[in-house]
Amino acid sequence: MTRSTSKQELYDIAGKLFSKKGYHGTTIREIAEARGILSGSLYTHISSKEDLLFHIVDDGAEAFLSALEPIVMSQQDAKSKLRNGLAAHIRVVTTQMDAAKVFLHDWTALGEERHAVIQQKRDKYEDLWAVLLAEGYASGTLIRGDAKYLRILILSVGNWVYEWYKTSGELTPEGLADQFMDIILHGVIAE
Amino acid sequence: MTRSTSKQELYDIAGKLFSKKGYHGTTIREIAEARGILSGSLYTHISSKEDLLFHIVDDGAEAFLSALEPIVMSQQDAKSKLRNGLAAHIRVVTTQMDAAKVFLHDWTALGEERHAVIQQKRDKYEDLWAVLLAEGYASGTLIRGDAKYLRILILSVGNWVYEWYKTSGELTPEGLADQFMDIILHGVIAE
DNA sequence: CCTACCGATCGGTAGG
DNA sequence: CCTACCGATCGGTAGG
Numbered sequence: 001m002t003r004s005t006s007k008q009e010l011y012d013i014a015g016k017l018f019s020k021k022g023y024h025g026t027t028i029r030e031i032a033e034a035r036g037i038l039s040g041s042l043y044t045h046i047s048s049k050e051d052l053l054f055h056i057v058d059d060g061a062e063a064f065l066s067a068l069e070p071i072v073m074s075q076q077d078a079k080s081k082l083r084n085g086l087a088a089h090i091r092v093v094t095t096q097m098d099a100a101k102v103f104l105h106d107w108t109a110l111g112e113e114r115h116a117v118i119q120q121k122r123d124k125y126e127d128l129w130a131v132l133l134a135e136g137y138a139s140g141t142l143i144r145g146d147a148k149y150l151r152i153l154i155l156s157v158g159n160w161v162y163e164w165y166k167t168s169g170e171l172t173p174e175g176l177a178d179q180f181m182d183i184i185l186h187g188v189i190a191e
Numbered sequence: 192m193t194r195s196t197s198k199q200e201l202y203d204i205a206g207k208l209f210s211k212k213g214y215h216g217t218t219i220r221e222i223a224e225a226r227g228i229l230s231g232s233l234y235t236h237i238s239s240k241e242d243l244l245f246h247i248v249d250d251g252a253e254a255f256l257s258a259l260e261p262i263v264m265s266q267q268d269a270k271s272k273l274r275n276g277l278a279a280h281i282r283v284v285t286t287q288m289d290a291a292k293v294f295l296h297d298w299t300a301l302g303e304e305r306h307a308v309i310q311q312k313r314d315k316y317e318d319l320w321a322v323l324l325a326e327g328y329a330s331g332t333l334i335r336g337d338a339k340y341l342r343i344l345i346l347s348v349g350n351w352v353y354e355w356y357k358t359s360g361e362l363t364p365e366g367l368a369d370q371f372m373d374i375i376l377h378g379v380i381a382e
Numbered sequence: 383c384c385t386a387c388c389g390a391t392c393g394g395t396a397g398g
Numbered sequence: 399c400c401t402a403c404c405g406a407t408c409g410g411t412a413g414g
Contacts, residue, residue: 024215025300028409040411041383049409079380105296109216145379149370156351157344164343179340187378188336189270219393231395232399240393 010035010045011059012098014052019098023053023106053106054114060103061121063092065128072128078136079185082154085132087177089158094165094173101162129155153184201226201236202250205243206289214244214297244297245305251294252312254283256319263319269327270376273345276323278368280349285356285364292353320346344375 013034017026028049032039046052067088071081093100107118129151136142142150157180171179204225208217219240223230237243258279262272284291298309320342327333333341348371362370 022213022215022297022300024213027407029407038384039409040385040387043410044383106213109213141381142379143381144377145374146370149367150374150379152351152355153344153348153371153374157347159354160343160347160351163350176340179337180344183336183341183344183378184374185378185380186335186382187374187376188333188341189376190332190334191377191382218391220391229400230393231401231403234394235399 007045010042011052011056015056015098015102018053018056018106019101023102023109050109050111050114053102054110054118056099057103057107057110057118058121060092060096060099061118061125063096063099064089064103064125065121067092068125068128072132078132078139078141081132082136082185083177083181085129086154086158086181087174089155090161090176091173093158093161094167094170097162097165097167104159104162126151126155150184154180198236201233202243202247203289206247206293209244209247209297210289210292214293214300241300241302241305244293245301247290248294248298248301248309249312251283251287251290252309252316254287254290255280255294255316256312258283259316259319263323269323269330269332272323273327273376274368274372276320277345277349277372278365280346281352281367282364284349284352285358285361288353288356288358295350295353317342317346341375345371 010031014026014031017030017034020026021030028042029039031052032042035042068085071084071088074081076084108115110118130147133142133147133151137147161176170176201222205217205222208221208225211217212221219233220230222243223233226233259276262275262279265272267275299306301309321338324333324338324342328338352367361367
């Protein structure tokens with residue numbers, strides 16, 4: 001399961017550039033230059049520019065899935081699952097900012113076949129959240145709000161993190177999840 | 192203030208393509224083709240590709256600002272302002288989906304100077320929300336949650352709408368705002 | 383990994 | 399608005 005250092009290094013470099021300038025806005029020559037080689041030499045390691053995009057996006061998808069799966073499957077109560085699920089999501093976004101942004105932002109540039117692969121993983125991830133929320137409503141812990149829009153609300157705030165999060169002086173993923181979940185669970189007005 | 196039909200039509204066409212394939216992923220030839228002319232002829236109407244991007248993004252910024260400003264300045268109570276502010280935001284996103292997506296997604300492709308112009312309008316819009324929320328806390332209507340993270344939560348869910356909203360069979364902007372604000376105001380669990 | 387290069391396409395212009 | 403074209407750059411390849 002470990003990947004050769006040089007390959008991962010290449011994905012990191014490409015991820016950083018894609019996240020900063022977009023997939024189409026980044027040239028193969030810029031990636032090569034950041035790696036310290038000439039553009040033609042990249043093709044010893046990859047077979048196309050889209051190859052780089054796919055691996056970055058697919059790693060991102062796997063990171064989200066493998067972070068949430070154990071929480072959904074666990075025996076925690078619904079409130080803990082909600083809090084820990086959002087914290088896990090935010091942790092993926094904040095610790096792999098470039099890959100997460102490319103995953104959320106540029107994955108649509110993939111060709112038909114690979115687009116479908118990622119679409120499936122995105123659907124699977126959404127389904128995990130749907131299961132988590134359905135459990136919460138079924139157990140009577142969640143008593144207000146519509147499951148669909150609650151899921152959209154949670155994923156929106158989790159995803160948008162990549163747009164504003166600065167690595168320094170910010171709350172931890174757990175701290176952010178607490179802030180957001182406190183609002184979502186208890187509301188903000190006096191009843 | 193009215194803009195010539197042909198110019199607005201060009202912005203609409205470019206907005207649709209930018210929103211679908213990204214700014215860098217869209218060529219000047221595709222825009223011209225969608226307009227039914229050859230690429231060179233575009234330059235009677237614009238002076239550069241970035242020109243198109245700027246006008247689309249700037250129109251988007253103005254749409255958000257002019258939708259929220261009257262609500263913040265009005266005499267409604269804090270709860271109404273929150274609900275109507277989110278509804279206004281979602282209305283801009285859903286009725287000008289392409290422009291909104293380009294505004295939120297591709298504005299960073301602008302050159303330094305124009306990037307700064309848009310950054311300022313984005314800051315101004317965030318400040319409007321900050322004022323709205325500060326009022327809510329000052330008046331005692333809002334009693335829980337942190338103003339900064341409440342603002343991020345609201346803007347996240349409002350912005351992310353462009354990622355999932357389908358024009359058919361969906362709730363109205365007001366309906367969506369009600370769903371989200373119901374959760375945010377009252378929470379989802381039994382106290 | 384480099385040298386050297388490919389055909390295609392890019393944003394944009396001159397002249398009518 | 400078209401014809402005709404520009405120099406630059408694109409992703410990618412052959413041969414060493």
